[in-house]
Amino acid sequence: MKNLSTLSLAALLAIPISSAGDAGVQLAQISDGFDPEARYMAACFACHGTGAAGAPRVGPGNAEEWAPRLAEKGLDAIVESTVTGIGTMPPKGLCFDCTPEELRAIVEFMLESSE
Numbered sequence: 001m002k003n004l005s006t007l008s009l010a011a012l013l014a015i016p017i018s019s020a021g022d023a024g025v026q027l028a029q030i031s032d033g034f035d036p037e038a039r040y041m042a043a044c045f046a047c048h049g050t051g052a053a054g055a056p057r058v059g060p061g062n063a064e065e066w067a068p069r070l071a072e073k074g075l076d077a078i079v080e081s082t083v084t085g086i087g088t089m090p091p092k093g094l095c096f097d098c099t100p101e102e103l104r105a106i107v108e109f110m111l112e113s114s115e
């Protein structure tokens with residue numbers, strides 16, 4: 001039992017250490033090898049690929065789902081609402097370790113793939 005609890009403590013301690021590492025990476029704003037498409041598939045597709053929860057859909061022919069948002073608010077504001085969350089979308093979509101710059105790159109990818 002003693003060994004087990006030592007192990008669990010080690011596992012708990014590992015969490016803040018690894019997130020401190022992530023914070024270091026975030027200073028670089030967009031990390032090397034950041035792949036907007038892969039991040040979109042991992043963190044945004046669940047809602048934006050299907051329109052779940054009323055999410056504007058991404059993919060060829062869906063430009064009209066985005067046009068009113070772009071016309072009304074502009075790119076900066078929709079990136080900002082991605083960072084803070086909007087309606088039923090949680091802050092940062094589901095890309096919790098993305099920087100605002102990385103989220104912007106994903107949003108640009110989403111808009112380009114919806115033309």
Ligand code: HEC
Binds near residue numbers: 054069090094095103
């Ligand atoms: C849990 C479902 C969900 C996930 C995951 C999700 N979104 Fe959304 N997203 C939504 C919904 C719903 C809306 C519409 C919200 C509204 O207008 O009330 C939305 C709206 C947006 C908008 C338009 C914001 C605006 O101001 O009009 C952008 C841009 C966006 N999402 C980007 C992303 C990105 C990038 C990701 C992944 C990192 C992501 N979303 C992940 C549900 C989701």
